[in-house]
Each structure stands twice: as structure tokens, then as C-alpha cells.
Amino acid sequence: MNVTHLECALCGLEHEARKLQNLCTSCGKPLLVRYDLKKAAQTFTRENLKSREANLWRYREVLPVEDDANIISLGEGFTPLVSATRLAKTLPVKLNLFIKDEGQNPTQSFKARGMTAAVSMAKELGAKKLAVPSAGNAAGALAGYAARAGIEAHIFMPADTPRANIVECEETGAFVTLIDGLITDCGAEVARRKEKEGWFDVST
Numbered sequence: 703m704n705v706t707h708l709e710c711a712l713c714g715l716e717h718e719a720r721k722l723q724n725l726c727t728s729c730g731k732p733l734l735v736r737y738d739l740k741k742a743a744q745t746f747t748r749e750n751l752k753s754r755e756a757n758l759w760r761y762r763e764v765l766p767v768e769d770d771a772n773i774i775s776l777g778e779g780f781t782p783l784v785s786a787t788r789l790a791k792t793l794p795v796k797l798n799l800f801i802k803d804e805g806q807n808p809t810q811s812f813k814a815r816g817m818t819a820a821v822s823m824a825k826e827l828g829a830k831k832l833a834v835p836s837a838g839n840a841a842g843a844l845a846g847y848a849a850r851a852g853i854e855a856h857i858f859m860p861a862d863t864p865r866a867n868i869v870e871c872e873e874t875g876a877f878v879t880l881i882d883g884l885i886t887d888c889g890a891e892v893a894r895r896k897e898k899e900g901w902f903d904v905s906t
Contacts (some may be wrong), residue, residue, distance in 0.1 A: 704742045705766050705774040708733040719766070722827050725906040732906045735766050741743055756780040758815055765819060772826040776808035778818050809846045811839035820904045821847040831856060833901035835888030837863045844904060845876035860889035 708717040710726035711734050715783035717723060719735070726733060754760035758779030767773055783800040790799035807814035821844070823831055833856040834844050843856045846853035855876035859868060860883060871878050881888045892903050 703765070703768055704737045704739075704763055705768075706736050706738050706761040710734075720827070722824070722829060722902055724903060737764055739764075744857050758818060765817070767822045767826055769826060772822050773818075774822045775818055775846050776814065776846060776850060778807045778814040780807075781806045787894055789875075795799070809839070811843065813839040813843035814846075816840075817843035817847045817904075819828040819853050820844075821853065824853065824902055824904065825851050829852065831899065831901045832904050833892045833896060833899075834903065834905050835859075835885055835892050836905075837888075838867050840905070841867060841876075842870045842874075844872040845874040848876065849874040854902060855894075856899070858891050860884060860888060 704718045705870035708723070709746045710717070710729060710731055711717070712731040713724055713726060714905050715728045717727065717733055722875045724733065725731065746761070752759060756779075757775060757777050759765065759775055760771055761782075782803050786799045786801050789801075793799070804812040804814075809817070817840070821832070831854040832844060832848055834840055834846070835858045837859050841859060844855050845857060855871075855874075857871050857876050857878050859871075859878060859880055861880040864878070868880070870879055879891070882889055889905065890894050891903065891904070896902070896903050
């Protein structure tokens with residue numbers, strides 16, 4: 703919508719925004735989305751926010767999807783801030799302390815926020831199969847959002863991943879592969895197979 707380009711988080715190299723990619727072509731670091739904030743400010747106002755739905759997509763002007771039809775949402779965001787007065791009293795400084803309860807997101811973690819954007823962009827840019835190495839929250843979030851989008855999800859988990867995490871992914875239709883090794887071994891397997899299998903790696 704207001705995206706101007708992607709920019710490497712380390713070296714600053716600019717990349718085209720409207721293509722499937724996730725790492726800098728020069729140094730291999732993650733890419734950041736850059737926006738025309740002056741343009742966004744024309745409609746992204748405190749007054750306009752009051753009438754919008756209570757979810758992450760209310761901040762539409764600073765999210766990357768161009769066509770609203772490609773937004774894949776399960777109602778994520780707008781999670782409550784819970785007062786933590788007893789915890790604050792134990793700290794050496796005086797604080798009005800609150801904790802953001804991200805467990806109230808649709809997939810029970812903050813990963814729902816990233817996956818709604820990632821899967822929405824994957825849909826908009828034509829990805830048909832998504833993959834991720836994960837032993838927990840990212841896997842569950844990808845499985846849920848990919849199911850909502852009708853996109854295949856391929857999840858690679860260490861073999862000792864808790865059964866509940868595996869079941870969560872399988873029950874939402876993801877293809878789960880257990881790997882004897884660490885999460886880094888799962889990542890290496892995705893990297894080894896993604897080109898041949900036609901997967902887009904959403905791990906960044």
C-alpha cells in the first residue's frame with residue numbers, strides 16, 4: 703500500500719518490494735520493509751483508528767499487503783496489557799508496569815502477528831507452498847494461517863518436539879517432518895530442499 707522498498711537490516715542495500723525474497727542478496731541478512739510515512743499519515747490518524755476493527759490490520763497503512771483480498775487474518779492483535787503491580791514492587795526502580803498478553807492471539811503467541819503478514823504477502827506474491835523450521839510457536843502459527851489461506855505448509859521439527867506442538871500443526875493440515883537433530887538441522891533441511899520442492903521459506 704505505502705511500501706517503497708525493502709532494505710537490508712545490516713548493509714542498507716535496497717531491494718525490490720514486490721517479489722518473493724527474504725534475505726539480502728549481498729550479505730544474507732534479513733530485509734526490512736520501508737514505507738512512505740508521509741503518505742501513510744494522510745489516513746493513518748488517531749481519529750480514523752477509533753472506527754476500525756480491533757485487530758492488527760487496523761494499522762493497514764504500515765502493513766505491506768496491497769490488495770485487501772489477500773489479507774489472511776484470524777483476528778490477531780489488540781491483545782490486552784495486564785497491570786503487573788506486584789512484580790513492579792520487586793524491582794529496584796519505580797515503574798507503572800504492564801505485560802502484553804500475547805497468549806490471547808489466535809495461535810496463542812506473538813508469532814500470529816508475523817505470520818498474518820507473512821502468509822498474506824505469500825498469497826499476494828503467488829506462493830503456493832510455505833516451509834519453516836520450528837519447534838513451537840512459529841510452526842503453529844504458520845499451520846493455522848496457511849490453512850486459512852489454502853496454502854500448503856511444510857514444517858520441519860526436531861524429533862524431540864513436544865507432541866502437543868506436532869499435533870497442533872498436523873490437525874490444521876500442515877505436513878510435518880520430524881528431524882533427528884536440532885532446529886538448525888531442520889533449517890538446513892528446508893534450505894536443501896526448498897528450490898526443488900517449490901517452497902518459500904518463511905523463517906525470516
